Amino acid sequence: MHAYRTHKCGELREGHIGEEVKLSGWVHRVRDHGGVLFIDLRDTYGVTQCVVDEDSALINEIDKWRNESVITVIGKVRARASGTANDKIDTGAIEVYIQEAQMLSTAKVIPFQVAEDDGAGEDIRLRYRYLDLRREKMQRNIRLRNNIITSLRKRMIDQGFQEFQTPILTASSPEGARDFLVPARQHPGKFYALPQAPQQFKQLLMMSGFDKYFQIAPCFRDEDSRADRSPGEFYQLDMEMSFVTQEDVFGVIEPVLRGVFEEFTTDKYVIAEGAFPRIPYKEAMMKYGSDKPDLRNPLEIVDVTSVFSRDDVEFKAFKNVIEKGGVVRAIRAPSVGEQPRSFFDKLNSWAQSEGAPGLGYILFADGEGKGPIAKFVPEAAQAELREIAGLENGDAIFFVCDKEHNAATFAGKARDKICTDCGIREEGIFKFCWIVDFPMYELDEETQKIDFSHNPFSMPQGGLEALETKDPLDILAYQYDIVCNGVELSSGAIRNHLPEVMEKAFGIVGYDQSVLEEKFGGMLAAMQFGAPPHGGIAPGVDRIVMLLADEPNIREIIAFPMNGAAEDLLMGAPGEASPEQLKELNIKLDLPKPKLESNGEEKKRA
Secondary structure, X not given: OOOXXXXXXXXXXXXXXXXXXXXXXXXXXXXXXXXXXXXXXXXXXXXXXXXXXXXXXXXXXXXXXXXOOEEEEEEEXXXXXXXXXXXXXXOOXXXXXXXEEEEEEOOOOOOOXXXXXXXXXXXXXXXXXXXXXXXXXXXXXXXXXXXXXXXXXXXXXXXXOEEOOOOOOEOOOOOXXXXXXXXXXXXXXXXXXXXXXXXXXXXXXXXXOOOEEEEEEEEEEOOOOEOOEOOEEEXXXXXXXXXXXXXXXXXXXXXXHHHHHHHHOOOOOEEOOOOOOEEEHHHHHHHOOOOOOOOOOOOOEEEOHHHHOOOOOOOHHHHHHXXXXXXXXXXXXXXXXXXXXXXXXXXXXXXXXXXXOOOOEEEEEOOEEEOOOHHHOOHHHHHHHHHHXXXXXXXXXXXXXXXXXXXXXXXXXXXHHHHHHXXXXXXXXXXXXXXXXXXXXXXXXXXXXXXXXXXOOEOEOOHHHHHHHOOHHXXXXXXXXXXXXXXXXXXXXXXXXXXXXXXXXXXXXXXXXXXXXXXXXXXXXXXXXXXXXXXXXXXXXXXXXXXXXXXXOHHHHOOOOOOOOOOEOOOOEOXXXXXXXXXXXXXXXXXXXXXXXXXXXXXXXX
């Protein structure tokens, strides 16, 4: 007999009745039923009920076992007593009567329950993550993550892609987020950077003659945490292809994502049929107020600037903004005529909490417009509103007035809030879309300088001619995002492969030739020796798993995540370096002065 087990804890069935077996695992829970002890024994494969009664010499010893201790038992498989079968577990028809038992590892009193959710806070769960990972839900999520990555890898290989590994220690580059820097001991005063993405390396692989690259790539960005973004690091399905158009990239990644979602989605969800819709960025901002729209929300934003520009409309609060170049956006709220006044007041309070002066509206009921703005909008103008927004009796229309970008962004938030409050978001479905035709450049409102709006390595639509003849803010790029249920899964682009286009594109935002040589010298040189047209994309693995696990927080699908403050509570990172380590790296610390409390005393460091 094996030293630890003949079977796993999720393996035994009625066909094993009468066999002598050996099982090893964790004590999930112990239940005392009047002289009979029931021990639920757990491993990663399942749970088996084990039994010892008062006639056994082992009962006094087993009665002392603590939950989460590791044990081995030997015993006979038998059918459970009539009426006690548990159809919620695979082994629910049998139990093992313990004949021998061995304690392999004794557990201390555990800081929170593993067998059930006792509401333990996130910090204690992360501090004892190895215990948290024993929970059924966490085991399920981490296994799901493994299976999804395996499926992604297989689907890429089946399409002829080769898997590469690119460097983790590399050079810093201006890609939009802060780098994590690593001091170079052998080169005092110099630093490596952890890659924000394998962007340059995968392009260099295409220039090296490899046609189809992919990698489950770790990426590192010094960014703040969000519910859908882990601080510090994340993983993506990074891919690149040569001699392709934008549609070729779509043709590869769309069936990969659809296939993975169809393979791993639960019975609660379906995937919207048909090709993923292509929505130009400008249209997305107009209709949805976001470049990552949730298409489960049926509401669309409309432009009603023309209505409030009419001579017979006397609403000066909007007219004054319009005269300064502002716009008015509107969102229909269907069938809210029977809602109490508090429904509208709460939306107004929400808008104020978001920094807006409020959320004005007109309610159309009983053939007339009502509400705080209605008296400023005569009947003819109200009729125009009805036509533009497709309003019916019982509908309300909410308004946002501001400069175009601000109006679009806030209207997008209002669209989502109104959808939620009206309870009209479509449930049980994954809806994908492509956002295409992103602007190549944007204007920084604070500095009034031109900057890249998305990926600086993208090919501008129109190539060099567009860069030389168009207003930079009018130039579109071959850039695209893929979005699912309002979650951005990925950004991608057809890359610029021509050195003269790269020099001009970076020159527009103020990078001269010397900066290009310093930051991107390797890629710029490679372009001068024959570079193929190429493009790619990199769907985020963490967010894919998060959606398929139906988890609202990304830390629930990562084995060892940091907390929201970018701290690893289990391993104690980040930690201080010893004076000897700093000296070896030629580094001296220049730390900020400690903050003082109101009484003048130094605030203790957390």
